[in-house]
Amino acid sequence: MTPEPLTSTSAGSAESSRTIIWKQSRKWATNLMSPQLKVKILVFASGFVSLGVEITASRLMERAFGSTLWAWSTLIGLILSYLSLGYLLGGKLADKFPSPALLYRLAFLAGLFTGFIPFAAPALFTLISSTGPAGSLPNFISLIAFFLGMALLLAVPVTLMGSISPFALRLSIRDIGEAGESGGTIFALSTVGSILGTFVSPFILIPFLGTTRTFLALALILIAASFLGIAPSARGRTLLYLLLATGTLPLGLKAKIYPPARGQVLFEGESPYNYVWVIQSGQDIYLMLNEGFGVQSLYNPEEVLTGGIWDSFLLAPLFNPPPFSPAEVKSLCLIGLAGGTISRLYTQIYGPITIDGVEIDPLVVEAARKFMALDSPNLKVAIDDGRHYLSRSAKIYDVIAVDAYRPPYIPYHLTTREFFQEVLKHLSPRGVVAVNVAHTPSDYRLVNAIASTMASVFPSVYVIDEPPSDHPIANSLIVGTASETRPENFPLNVAFVENPYLLEVAKRALPEVKIFVGGSSILTDDHAPVEHLTHLTILDYLRGKR
Known part of the structure; x- marks a missing residue:
């Protein structure tokens, strides 16, 4: 008997195996993207995007209001208010229209409107930057308009x-006995997404993509999650949704932020701390941050002096007992290096002394090196927070200059008694500290508060006002000496000055120098309301108290 061939049986077995594998794969794929899983992915994505939007929106708020407790509290309050309203709206809609299709459409619209934010925001910046010249106080109405626009x-x-x-x-609850578990799962997924959004946005997205593209990335994440439900249910309308998304989101990429001052823009870029501008007008090159309420640095290759408060920093050592020689200044620590205006002045007047410049924003240093000749061999740059830098340093300096501003605010931790106690540890016996503080022509509340705080640490404190002008913002330089000094030291030392530039600055400042005698509360790490004092100054100015 001839044996039956085995080929047909083998082929049938192979086909049967393929059929089983195909059916199992289809079942696995179906389970993988079940309606419940799609909803969970959407919940996770919405938590991620909602906190990502909050963190990224802070970059927009900072450009107008600074990185202040007030700005952050306002932003957090807005976000929580809108989320609360959304919880109420979502619950009512879910009870009345418990349709998964409606849920995914709501998510799609949320992503779409998130993508609109970077397109509309530049118009708000244009509004507040067009109300006055660079460095002037913002118009109160424009700030209110900006706030309402952001809201x-x-x-x-x-x-x-x-x-x-x-x-x-509402869609996840199929059995009332599982309501607790379903609610816990939804809340957990949303919270985990929010946690990731809180960390991923500032540490990865914003540094690598910038604010505009971060908003667009967040929008795309939410739109992609919504398409998991839209694509199977919308059928022929899926193409319409795709066209709507691809036609509107690129608008954000075309959004333009206008420079804060007239002139040629040499550089603009965004860092984790600021939006940085370098603008040239004639021979003057300005370093400005964010909306441009103030000028951080000025560089003119054909001039030595600036005519601004930076020149006054040169005078701080002259409060020492006479005769004081400029040759006695051997070292400078500059907190708030920016474009290097002060370090360049000290090098030109006091020679190639040792200078440690501390700047928290690496992009500011990069721009200054490229456009503002920040290349002196005697300057060592440290990318760090000024107070943190001093706390880790063992160096002693003859001069410590503090010019760390994000106009109109000065970081509170650089104004407290504890900070100035740290500064004193790093001064030589004849060392001096000089701090730049802004004020209006008639409101010295912040100047007095910081001077009083310094007077609680340093034996002698002096104030050098800028000469009177029509500008709405004035500056004062507060000088503290490590050893006790006398007011007459300054004019006596001016008589020995030989450098013509230093002499010019000193003579200009002579009528504006006064010893500080106290009269204000002391700022501490526990209580330093510098933002509140700044707000009061601005409000009084806007009410006509000039």
């Missing part, structure tokens, strides 16, 4: 994102 920009996307979790919870 409106965030209202729709954040409210819609808030509606996603309660809507998803």
Whole structure:
């Protein structure tokens, strides 16, 4: 008997195996993207994007209001208000229209409106930057308009994102006995997404993409999550959704931020700390931050002096007992290096002394090196916070200059008694510290507060006012000496000055020098309301108290 061939049986077995594998793969794929899983992915994405939008929106708020406690509290309050409204809206909609399709459309709209934010924000910056010359106080109405504009920009996307979790919870509950577990899962996924959004946005997205592209990336994440549900249910309308997303989101890439002053823009870029501008007008090159309420540095290759408060820093050593020679100044620590205006002045007047320049923003240093000749061999740059730098340093300096401003605010931790106690540890016996403080022509509240604080640490404190002008913002230089000194030291030392530039600055300042005698509360790490004092100054100015 001839044996039957085995080929047909083998082929049938192979086909049967392929069929089983195909069916199992289809079942696995179906389970992998089940309706419940799609909802969970959407909840996670909405949590991630909602906190990402909050962190990224802070970059927009900082350009107008600075990185202040007030600005952050306002932003957090807005976000929480919109999320609360979204929770209420989502719950009501879910009970009335418990449709997964509606949930995904709400998420799609939230992503779409998130993508609109960088397109509309530049118009707000143009509004506040066009109200006055560079360095002037912002118009109060424009600030209110900016705040309301930001509130409106965030209202729709954040409210819609808030509606996603309660809507998803309604769809997830199939058995009342599992309501607790379903709610816990939804809340946990949303919270985990929010935690990741809190860290990923400032540490990865903003540094590598910038603010505009971060908003667009967040928008795309939410839109992609919404398409998991839209694509199977919308059928022929899926193409319409795609066209709507691809046609509107690129608008954000075309958004233009206008420079804060007239002139040629040599450089603009965004760092984790600031939006940095380098602008040239004639021979003057300005370093400005964010909306340009103040000039951080000025460089003119054909001039030595600037005519601004930076020149006054040269006078700080002249409060020592006479006769004081410029040759006695051997070292300088500059907190707030910026474009290197002060370090360049000290090098030109006092020679190639040792200078340690501390600047927290690496992009500022990069721009200054490229456009503002920040290349002196005697200057060593440290990318660090000024107070942190001093706390880790064992160096002693003859002069410590503090010019760390994000106009109109000065970082509170650089104004307290504890900070100045740290400064004193790093001064030589004849060392001096000089701090730049802004004020209006008639309001010295912040100057007095910082001077009083310094007087609690240093034996002698002096104030050098800028000569009177029509400018709405004035500056004072507060000088503290490590050893006790006398007011007459300054004019006596001016008589020995030989350098013509230093002499010019000294003579200009002579009528504006006065010893500080106290009369204000002392700022501490526990209580330093410098932002509040700044707000009071601005409000009084706007009310006509000049």
